[in-house]
Amino acid sequence: MAFFKDSNLITDPLGDDNPITIQVLGICSALAITAELEASIVMSVAVLFVMGVGNVVVSLMRNMIPSKIRIIVQLIVVATLVIIVDLVLKAFAYELSKTLSVFVGLIITNCIIMGRFEAFALANGPWRSFLDGIGNAFGYALILIIVGFFRELLGSGTLLGIEVLGNPIDKTGVYAYGYENNGFMLLAPMALITVGIIIWIQRSRNPALVED
Amino acid sequence: MEKRTDKNSYTILFAIIMVLVVGAILAYLATALKPKIDVNKQLEKQQNILYALGVNENDDKSVAFIGTDKVAEVFNKYIVKQLVIQGNDVRVDDKAYLIDIKKEQASAKDPSYKRQLPLFLGVKDNKVSYIIPIRGKGLWDAIWGYVALDQDMVVQGAFFDHAAETPGLGANINQRFFMDDFIGENLLDTSEKFTGITVSKSNADPVNVDKYDNEVDAIAGSTITGDGVSAMIYSELKVYSSYFLNLKKK
Numbered sequence: 124m125a126f127f128k129d130s131n132l133i134t135d136p137l138g139d140d141n142p143i144t145i146q147v148l149g150i151c152s153a154l155a156i157t158a159e160l161e162a163s164i165v166m167s168v169a170v171l172f173v174m175g176v177g178n179v180v181v182s183l184m185r186n187m188i189p190s191k192i193r194i195i196v197q198l199i200v201v202a203t204l205v206i207i208v209d210l211v212l213k214a215f216a217y218e219l220s221k222t223l224s225v226f227v228g229l230i231i232t233n234c235i236i237m238g239r240f241e242a243f244a245l246a247n248g249p250w251r252s253f254l255d256g257i258g259n260a261f262g263y264a265l266i267l268i269i270v271g272f273f274r275e276l277l278g279s280g281t282l283l284g285i286e287v288l289g290n291p292i293d294k295t296g297v298y299a300y301g302y303e304n305n306g307f308m309l310l311a312p313m314a315l316i317t318v319g320i321i322i323w324i325q326r327s328r329n330p331a332l333v334e335d
Numbered sequence: 336m337e338k339r340t341d342k343n344s345y346t347i348l349f350a351i352i353m354v355l356v357v358g359a360i361l362a363y364l365a366t367a368l369k370p371k372i373d374v375n376k377q378l379e380k381q382q383n384i385l386y387a388l389g390v391n392e393n394d395d396k397s398v399a400f401i402g403t404d405k406v407a408e409v410f411n412k413y414i415v416k417q418l419v420i421q422g423n424d425v426r427v428d429d430k431a432y433l434i435d436i437k438k439e440q441a442s443a444k445d446p447s448y449k450r451q452l453p454l455f456l457g458v459k460d461n462k463v464s465y466i467i468p469i470r471g472k473g474l475w476d477a478i479w480g481y482v483a484l485d486q487d488m489v490v491q492g493a494f495f496d497h498a499a500e501t502p503g504l505g506a507n508i509n510q511r512f513f514m515d516d517f518i519g520e521n522l523l524d525t526s527e528k529f530t531g532i533t534v535s536k537s538n539a540d541p542v543n544v545d546k547y548d549n550e551v552d553a554i555a556g557s558t559i560t561g562d563g564v565s566a567m568i569y570s571e572l573k574v575y576s577s578y579f580l581n582l583k584k585k
Contacts, residue, residue, distance in 0.1 A: 159502065186340075189346035190338075203360070207361070210361075210365060213375065214372050
């Protein structure tokens with residue numbers, strides 16, 4: 124049962140080998156799009172798709188790719204995949220493509236994708252690479268959603284656009300007691316600090332992760 | 336021993352073949368899908384213009400356009416006339432909504448070129464609105480929109496969209512809480528001078544009661560996109576102000 128033998132490829136990136144907090148990959152997009160929970164979720168799904176397919180494609184090509192230009196080859200694989208998806212969506216699901224189009228640039232330049240191609244898919248078979256791809260995408264998604272949750276809740280007082288804390292202008296809900304949104308949460312530095320807090324919590328719970 | 340894939344000749348051959356294959360796939364897809372994409376874009380323009388006129392299927396908070404299946408019909412019903420203003424000429428052109436604003440802006444850099452300015456007359460609830468397409472720069476890429484005005488240049492409806500603003504921040508210019516703020520705002524100041532509408536961080540008017548302050552509330556964390564919207568409204572609507580001035584004289 125190959126699946127169970129390799130199940131650590133999916134579970135490790137969720138915890139002790141998380142792409143954002145341990146491998147420190149994909150920080151840039153984690154800062155850029157976590158101001159809202161919805162954007163975090165959309166980006167997670169998009170990365171899940173590209174990582175799964177991309178890792179398999181690179182893995183299938185791994186014995187053909189000349190090592191001198193492997194990074195360029197990887198970049199072309201990601202870019203081609205993303206552009207094909209974008210074109211097909213534009214023709215057949217225009218509304219969806221409008222929602223996703225802003226993520227295209229972020230996906231192509233996402234270092235998680237390049238990082239996993241380089242570190243895993245070039246040395247492993249397609250099935251293991253596929254598992255590694257979706258595992259890391261889930262790990263990425265987990266952090267994105269946690270950060271997006273806190274930034275949207277504390278920054279805008281909403282979750283997925285729903286006003287969970289009341290209306291700040293009409294002073295309903297918790298705003299009636301003098302609570303204010305922290306606009307600073309919406310800015311990129313607070314994403315970095317939120318990721319930092321997650322890293323802190325994770326490493327204090329598991330000291331084995333602390334490097335010298 | 337050197338591996339086969341490390342040879343320079345292999346590397347170059349691989350690169351050439353890959354570029355040809357990828358190029359062929361993408362070129363084929365782009366050409367094959369272009370007609371379909373163009374139709375989608377046309378329908379989207381019609382949806383956007385109708386949205387600015389207030390013809391949409393919005394519920395409480397969401398942005399909902401007229402469905403693509405019936406938008407062409409609804410468009411012909413509400414948009415009674417499409418004009419193109421070029422210098423002092425005004426002509427009727429029922430394909431005016433397809434004029435490429437980006438190209439016109441580029442051509443207008445040559446001072447001898449008279450820019451084609453499309454203008455759509457829409458009638459909703461027996462009230463005439465003048466809908467103007469606008470286009471400008473955001474933080475990362477283009478932003479554009481449609482603004483419906485009455486003859487005093489008071490905003491009746493506004494629609495904005497963007498190519499690649501940051502999700503959750505600048506990308507929110509296409510959300511109701513931002514676009515609806517523009518409704519009722521004056522483009523002219525109290526002495527009838529064209530002032531535009533500024534997306535302001537220091538606007539002490541979050542529920543937008545003051546419609547004569549030429550300001551709407553900015554979105555936190557998206558200063559550059561907001562400035563882009565202000566600049567776009569100023570420069571792109573100003574070119575129409577003489578038309579509106581003549582309209583009043585009549």
